[in-house]
Amino acid sequence: MNRTRFAARRLAQGLVALLLIVVVNFFLIRAAPGDPAAVMAGEAGAGDAKFVAQLRQQFGLDKPMIEQLGLYLGHVALLDLGQSYRQQRPVADLIAERVPATLLLTGSAFVLSLLLGITLGAWSSSRVGTWSDSLVTTVALIFYATPLFWVALMAVLILSIKLDWLPGFGMATVGQNLSPLGHAIDVAQHLVLPAVTLALFYMAIYARMTRTSMLEVSRMDFVKTARAKGVPRGRIWRVHILRNALLPIITLAGIQAGQMVGGAILTETVFAWPGIGRLMFEALLQRDYNLLLGLFLFTAAMVVLFNVLTDVIYTIVDPRIELR
Amino acid sequence: MRDFWRRFRRNKGALVGLAVLAAVLCLALFAPLIDGGDPWAMVQRPFLPPFELAHTLFGTDTLGRDIGTGLVYGARVSLMIGFVSTVAALVLGVTLGAVSGYYGGWIDAALMRFTELFQTVPSFALAIVLVAIFQPSVGSIVTAIAIVSWPPVARLVRGEFLTLRQRDFVEAARLDGQSDLRIIFVELLPNAASSIVVMASLMVATAILLESSLSFMGLGDPDLMSWGFMIGAARTVLRQAWWMSVFPGLAILMTVLALNLVGEGLSDGLNTKLGGGRGNAGL
Numbered sequence: 001m002n003r004t005r006f007a008a009r010r011l012a013q014g015l016v017a018l019l020l021i022v023v024v025n026f027f028l029i030r031a032a033p034g035d036p037a038a039v040m041a042g043e044a045g046a047g048d049a050k051f052v053a054q055l056r057q058q059f060g061l062d063k064p065m066i067e068q069l070g071l072y073l074g075h076v077a078l079l080d081l082g083q084s085y086r087q088q089r090p091v092a093d094l095i096a097e098r099v100p101a102t103l104l105l106t107g108s109a110f111v112l113s114l115l116l117g118i119t120l121g122a123w124s125s126s127r128v129g130t131w132s133d134s135l136v137t138t139v140a141l142i143f144y145a146t147p148l149f150w151v152a153l154m155a156v157l158i159l160s161i162k163l164d165w166l167p168g169f170g171m172a173t174v175g176q177n178l179s180p181l182g183h184a185i186d187v188a189q190h191l192v193l194p195a196v197t198l199a200l201f202y203m204a205i206y207a208r209m210t211r212t213s214m215l216e217v218s219r220m221d222f223v224k225t226a227r228a229k230g231v232p233r234g235r236i237w238r239v240h241i242l243r244n245a246l247l248p249i250i251t252l253a254g255i256q257a258g259q260m261v262g263g264a265i266l267t268e269t270v271f272a273w274p275g276i277g278r279l280m281f282e283a284l285l286q287r288d289y290n291l292l293l294g295l296f297l298f299t300a301a302m303v304v305l306f307n308v309l310t311d312v313i314y315t316i317v318d319p320r321i322e323l324r
Numbered sequence: 325m326r327d328f329w330r331r332f333r334r335n336k337g338a339l340v341g342l343a344v345l346a347a348v349l350c351l352a353l354f355a356p357l358i359d360g361g362d363p364w365a366m367v368q369r370p371f372l373p374p375f376e377l378a379h380t381l382f383g384t385d386t387l388g389r390d391i392g393t394g395l396v397y398g399a400r401v402s403l404m405i406g407f408v409s410t411v412a413a414l415v416l417g418v419t420l421g422a423v424s425g426y427y428g429g430w431i432d433a434a435l436m437r438f439t440e441l442f443q444t445v446p447s448f449a450l451a452i453v454l455v456a457i458f459q460p461s462v463g464s465i466v467t468a469i470a471i472v473s474w475p476p477v478a479r480l481v482r483g484e485f486l487t488l489r490q491r492d493f494v495e496a497a498r499l500d501g502q503s504d505l506r507i508i509f510v511e512l513l514p515n516a517a518s519s520i521v522v523m524a525s526l527m528v529a530t531a532i533l534l535e536s537s538l539s540f541m542g543l544g545d546p547d548l549m550s551w552g553f554m555i556g557a558a559r560t561v562l563r564q565a566w567w568m569s570v571f572p573g574l575a576i577l578m579t580v581l582a583l584n585l586v587g588e589g590l591s592d593g594l595n596t597k598l599g600g601g602r603g604n605a606g607l
Binding site: 017020021028031032033141142144145146147148149150153154156157161258259265266269270280281284285287289292293295296299300303304307 | 440441444445446448449450452453454456457458459529533536537540541542543552555558559562563566569570573576577580581584585
């Protein structure tokens with residue numbers, strides 16, 4: 001099978017997954033407490049039955065379930081995720097506004113965690129049994145076991161409140177009229193703490209995986225052959241071991257690029273970073289179920305998208321992969 | 325069994341983990357004896373710093389409730405939810421994985437597609453949505469954690485079964501006229517047990533992290549004092565009362581670390597290749 005057809009097939013599988021998630025989402029919306037029409041009527045200050053019935057008809061809530069599902073699928077296909085009952089605005093608009101902030105945060109954290117994690121893992125695997133190897137392994141183990149939101153809080157407590165080195169709240173300083181360059185520097189300063197915190201957890205995973213993977217590859221026959229041939233040590237590490245050991249890391253990184261959007265929920269909540277995750281926390285506080293489920297659908301779609309992308313990239317990186 | 329203990333003992337980290345875990349378990353079991361108080365009762369003035377009074381060693385919170393009492397009762401909640409949701413996830417995962425691996429064919433293909441779908445959905449976001457919609461309670465939290473944690477178990481059990489079912493002793497049992505159910509539970513499952521045990525110990529750790537994250541987001545059971553809830557309540561007063569967030573966080577860290585270490589020890593002791601692995605769902 002050629003590459004284009006493989007990509008098309010993976011995309012189709014991704015779409016099926018997405019469709020199923022949309023259907024589940026529909027039933028979750030129905031399961032949410034409170035009839036949306038009753039809630040809206042209550043907020044409009046008119047609780048009488050006639051008005052509620054009129055609203056139900058207006059939003060199609062009086063139609064049979066299967067027809068409602070069809071309508072819902074149609075709306076989602078047109079990127080219409082309904083209204084946020086609390087904010088009186090389309091859910092899709094609310095989400096779109098917050099995407100850039102989340103991309104900035106997760107993108108920087110992603111790059112940082114991959115670079116640091118692979119470097120540390122490779123470094124410690126070349127020094128197995130020494131104190132520096134144990135140090136990296138222990139630190140990775142600790143960050144792996146620490147709740148992300150707590151690391152975030154501790155970072156704010158120590159670096160922002162006690163030492164006053166970096167801002168620990170929001171994305172920019174409020175009420176300052178800065179030049180474009182000044183604004184960029186201001187945002188960068190606000191980015192440091194959330195990005196590093198989010199990166200630490202993933203760094204721990206990448207470091208552990210790189211170390212294990214490199215040790216595994218270094219025991220393989222082709223590495224022994226290279227040694228026997230007298231290939232220089234540094235070249236064996238770089239060309240023979242690292243390149244092969246990185247393949248599982250790429251797979252994991254692809255999965256996590258999508259998952260990071262979900263992982264950012266806690267980080268954004270602690271740092272009041274105005275992204276998707278923070279919006280989810282706000283939706284929770286206000287029990288804004290439509291917005292909550294819209295966000296859920298969005299994050300799930302991101303993961304599906306990144307999974308398909310990873311699979312396609314993977315076949316390009318590793319020609320041994322069979323296209324099935 | 326002697327072999328197991330010999331290998332487990334060689335892992336020093338696992339021994340430390342076991343000791344810490346035993347201590348937390350004692351706290352949880354004997355909470356009312358160790359600290360007779362009610363974690364919701366106001367016992368002192370609010371914002372009392374730690375290490376000033378002997379009976380409120382860890383300080384008090386915004387309403388004058390004892391942080392130490394909260395820590396002790398929080399151990400109960402964390403361990404209970406961690407264990408119960410892991411058991412629920414195991415039941416679900418083992419059943420689906422066993423059926424999938426034993427029967428193979430289209431049943432396997434269908435069940436694995438289903439499992440993949442669950443692995444695709446971002447687990448923390450799904451857990452949040454489930455708990456928020458079905459209202460926070462012990463039941464909904466345990467269900468949500470179980471729903472997001474079973475897929476790796478199913479895949480593991482399926483993999484083990486796929487290789488095991490081709491072995492001679494299974495063929496012998498089949499010729500002996502044993503029922504499928506008996507073969508699955510009596511012949512196959514015990515052979516897959518060591519990998520499941522190792523995975524379960526890591527799942528309890530992940531479940532505790534998930535529960536604390538949910539409570540931190542305000543989705544804990546409103547009747548239970550939990551570590552995550554305490555940290556969530558401390559967030560807005562970080563500047564005034566560092567101790568309110570530091571101590572419960574250390575409690576989570578120590579418990580989860582202990583479980584991970586014990587998991588690695590079990591992996592050594594039972595000679596499985598599992599351990600470490602894919603990550604705690606991004607918490």
